[in-house]
Amino acid sequence: MQDDVLSRTFSALADPTRRAIMARLVLGEASVSELAEPFDMSLVAVSKHLKVLEGAGLISKGREAQWRRCRLEAMPLKELDDWLETYRRFWSESLDKLESYAANLKQRRNDNERDE
Amino acid sequence: MQDDVLSRTFSALADPTRRAIMARLVLGEASVSELAEPFDMSLVAVSKHLKVLEGAGLISKGREAQWRRCRLEAMPLKELDDWLETYRRFWSESLDKLESYAANLKQRRNDNERDE
DNA sequence: CCATTATTTAACCTATAAGTTAATTAACTT
């Protein structure tokens, strides 16, 4: 894997299991086994996924007795959001196009109705 | 690679070369060789990167004589932006915390100055 | 038709991602 921050972030989030873990952590902190519970894979595998997320700074772990409480860390997501900034105008444009296309279509349909 | 849309998008953007290509395409359409020019790798390698981006729906290619004009397609990025929505409050929260921390710090500094 | 330019496909190499099971570490419980 690359060592730049964005690459790590994108790469970490490219896996659906890891995105599911992130989604779970929105609801609050959780231990490794709690996080692993919904998945049809070994605890070890989930532990590795957590390591990847941690490596990307997307989660952090705190020790508490024999548990490791995982929590979501959002800063890399903010950087992702910042990266997106450059591209935002593109889908606004596309939406504008789609909008005007729809408006156009509606207009023509109205015209046709008038002709009938 | 996974076959869901988000995984493809994240995965495609996890590579710095591919993000650089995207950044280039913000400036306008370009042929494969034009896109390959800045990179220290074979044209074939870039062509493959383009294939990945195309597979993720992030670019499209049009034929024009012997050239393939590549253009940015933003819809997958919009989906990524939508995905981020869930997490936005987290970094706003962090920013709020950071803000109040900074405010606190400033306040204390002022207090100290008054004491001097 | 032949040569040139642009791009893709094929065949290959190497590193690594994502999973497995078995063994280890660490802290709590009795």
Added chain:
DNA sequence: AAGTTAATTAACTTATAGGTTAAATAATGG
């Protein structure tokens, strides 16, 4: 001290990502 629970580390397998060079395809221009 011994047993239990939580999590990680180690060793291994398999698939795929990202690069290479050489060959094939496609369109243009003499």
